[in-house]
Amino acid sequence: MENGGAAKKKPRLEDGLQHAHTVCLVLDFGSQYTQLIARRVRENCIMSILLPGDVSLDRIQEIDPKAIILSGGPNSVHIEGAPALPSGFFEWTEKKTIPVLGICYGMQLMVHTLGGKVQTSSLGGEYGQMRIRTTQASQLYSYEADHSQLVWMSHGDSAEDLPADFTVVATSEQGVKVAIESAKRRLYGLQYHPEVMHSERGNLTLQHFLNSIASLKADWKMENVLEEELEKIRRVVGPTAHAICALSGGVDSAVAATLVHKVLGDRLHCVFVDNGLLRLHEAEQVMDTFKNHLHLPVTKVDDSERVLGSLKGIADPEAKRKKIGASFIDVFNNFANGLEKKGGIKPTFLVQGTLYPDVIESCPPPGSHQKHSHTIKSHHNVGGLPKDLQFKLVEPLRELFKDEVRAMGRLPAMNVPEPFLRRHPFPGPGLGVRILGDVTQPDGLAVLRQVDAIFIQALKDGGLYDKIWQAFAVFLPVRSVGVQGDQRTHSYVVALRAVISSDGMTADWYPFQPEFLRAVSTKICNSVRLVNRVVYDVTSKPPGTIEWE
Ligand SMILES: Nc1ncnc2c1ncn2[C@@H]1O[C@H](COP(=O)(O)OP(=O)(O)OP(=O)(O)O)[C@@H](O)[C@H]1O
Ligand SMILES: O=c1[nH]c(=O)c2[nH+]cn([C@@H]3O[C@H](COP(=O)(O)O)[C@@H](O)[C@H]3O)c2[nH]1
Numbered sequence: 254m255e256n257g258g259a260a261k262k263k264p265r266l267e268d269g270l271q272h273a274h275t276v277c278l279v280l281d282f283g284s285q286y287t288q289l290i291a292r293r294v295r296e297n298c299i300m301s302i303l304l305p306g307d308v309s310l311d312r313i314q315e316i317d318p319k320a321i322i323l324s325g326g327p328n329s330v331h332i333e334g335a336p337a338l339p340s341g342f343f344e345w346t347e348k349k350t351i352p353v354l355g356i357c358y359g360m361q362l363m364v365h366t367l368g369g370k371v372q373t374s375s376l377g378g379e380y381g382q383m384r385i386r387t388t389q390a391s392q393l394y395s396y397e398a399d400h401s402q403l404v405w406m407s408h409g410d411s412a413e414d415l416p417a418d419f420t421v422v423a424t425s426e427q428g429v430k431v432a433i434e435s436a437k438r439r440l441y442g443l444q445y446h447p448e449v450m451h452s453e454r455g456n457l458t459l460q461h462f463l464n465s466i467a468s469l470k471a472d473w474k475m476e477n478v479l480e481e482e483l484e485k486i487r488r489v490v491g492p493t494a495h496a497i498c499a500l501s502g503g504v505d506s507a508v509a510a511t512l513v514h515k516v517l518g519d520r521l522h523c524v525f526v527d528n529g530l531l532r533l534h535e536a537e538q539v540m541d542t543f544k545n546h547l548h549l550p551v552t553k554v555d556d557s558e559r560v561l562g563s564l565k566g567i568a569d570p571e572a573k574r575k576k577i578g579a580s581f582i583d584v585f586n587n588f589a590n591g592l593e594k595k596g597g598i599k600p601t602f603l604v605q606g607t608l609y610p611d612v613i614e615s616c617p618p619p620g621s622h623q624k625h626s627h628t629i630k631s632h633h634n635v636g637g638l639p640k641d642l643q644f645k646l647v648e649p650l651r652e653l654f655k656d657e658v659r660a661m662g663r664l665p666a667m668n669v670p671e672p673f674l675r676r677h678p679f680p681g682p683g684l685g686v687r688i689l690g691d692v693t694q695p696d697g698l699a700v701l702r703q704v705d706a707i708f709i710q711a712l713k714d715g716g717l718y719d720k721i722w723q724a725f726a727v728f729l730p731v732r733s734v735g736v737q738g739d740q741r742t743h744s745y746v747v748a749l750r751a752v753i754s755s756d757g758m759t760a761d762w763y764p765f766q767p768e769f770l771r772a773v774s775t776k777i778c779n780s781v782r783l784v785n786r787v788v789y790d791v792t793s794k795p796p797g798t799i800e801w802e
């Protein structure tokens with residue numbers, strides 16, 4: 254397999270495996286845009302790995318990056334305890350001639366660490382879209398002096414004095430140093446955010462850094478990623494071990510299962526769990542789709558009574574998630590033990606369709622300075638796993654975003670059926686995170702299932718389903734007064750949510766035509782007894798999340 258010339262000492266991945274791609278390392282100092290930097294790098298066909306900014310130099314050296322980007326962040330470099338780079342970082346990059354691009358806080362950190370001066374700007378902060386102008390020809394830009402462009406800024410501090418060998422290559426209208434470089438030391442800094450769309454030539458500048466300055470090989474292609482994952486599975490699972498695969502009917506696990514099945518064949522045993530929190534007729538439909546399209550043997554386990562029993566009286570969202578997560582693991586254990594009893598097969602691996610955002614939201618890497626470095630919610634497949642899990646995990650999609658997973662599923666070598674690839678995401682905890690409060694409250698599940706089915710069918714009928722990232726209904730544990738057929742009603746309120754997104758990390762609500770909302774609302778109130786009010790959620794993520802819980 255192609256490995257970019259790193260045949261002897263390949264860098265290690267988080268799971269102890271080896272990586273064959275040219276890597277651009279992104280060090281995270283807590284910017285809300287760090288994910289976006291990692292994505293932009295990948296969009297340019299270069300593998301990016303994201304690590305917390307205070308990672309050790311040893312770890313960085315193991316990764317063997319061919320370029321490094323330092324993210325922005327909420328801190329000020331001159332404040333005590335502000336996140337810093339490991340000592341010896343720049344000595345090492347300069348010795349190895351690895352180009353480093355600092356963005357915003359990353360640029361300020363570069364200046365500060367190398368003996369320059371960063372201060373709260375005497376010229377005032379710069380927030381939002383601003384015009385900048387190049388002051389001289391440079392390596393950083395492929396254009397000459399006096400070129401102007403609009404960029405997106407968000408900073409209060411600025412570089413006042415630059416370290417040795419640095420020059421200013423662009424300034425803002427206020428005179429702030431917004432682009433600096435030391436071509437000799439292979440160090441570059443941008444005070445603005447090239448990764449956000451509002452920086453009109455931002456992506457070109459990133460491309461120029463990756464392709465022309467760092468001369469990286471554009472070898473992050475889905476075909477290579479697939480081949481590399483297959484190879485990893487061969488190495489890790491070996492020629493005889495068996496694995497169980499948690500299949501949900503969703504895109505992630507369908508792609509993960511198809512991939513692992515290529516290596517394991519009959520040694521892969523798939524299980525689909527009905528935890529009582531699925532949508533209307535979902536269990537039967539999913540089993541049908543597996544049979545007709547995926548051609549993998551799947552065992553359905555009905556665990557609904559037990560799960561719903563265990564959720565009685567629990568209203569706290571994280572407590573609900575933990576319970577549901579634990580019940581998945583119980584099913585997997587029982588399923589594996591059953592295989593051992595029946596056929597003498599003892600599966601030692603568990604395959605899951607875990608994605609990068611699941612990991613980021615559940616357990617941000619230790620040392621991450623992200624504003625979001627809190628656990629936003631414990632995704633059942635990551636934060637909800639017990640410490641003494643009896644399986645080793647196989648998660649071939651753990652570093653990918655959902656649009657990348659869909660692209661992998663569409664590769665001719667994978668050929669995952671469209672019904673899986675087009676399906677909206679549906680979380681493992683299911684309707685459990687779409688009923689506010691106790692999942693077992695009277696009417697909750699029954700009402701929600703009917704409303705959700707009407708809404709989704711209307712989207713399909715109206716040709717809107719594929720335009721939307723995810724749509725669903727939410728059951729609110731409140732009643733309000735209404736009037737139906739001249740009679741007073743005191744019935745439930747349901748919320749509808751539909752969002753557009755590219756990877757689930759940020760999202761915006763979908764702007765339906767009023768006629769569509771009117772028709773859906775009427776249909777729901779006319780056909781679901783106990784509902785007399787329908788509201789539409791007009792909150793983006795952030796500040797909301799996609800699910801309600
Ligand atoms: N009902 C289920 N039965 C078995 N495994 C499940 C079930 N729900 C979720 N899982 C497991 O948890 C993983 C994460 O769930 P998640 O919902 O993120 O992925 P998905 O269902 O495969 O895809 P999607 O995000 O498109 O719904 C799945 O990939 C699968 O391994
Ligand atoms: O498998 C999953 N297990 C979970 O526990 C989980 N929680 C949220 N989601 C899905 O992740 C995406 C982002 O969700 P939020 O904006 O609600 O955090 C959305 O697509 C959510 O549906 C989950 N998927």
Ligand SMILES: NC(=O)CC[C@H](N)C(=O)O
Pocket residue numbers: 284324325326327328329356357358359407408409410411
């Ligand atoms: N966006 C950033 O990285 C900001 C850096 C620093 N906190 C400033 O305000 O200047």
Ligand SMILES: [Mg+2]
Pocket residue numbers: 501503678679680681
């Ligand atoms: Mg799912």
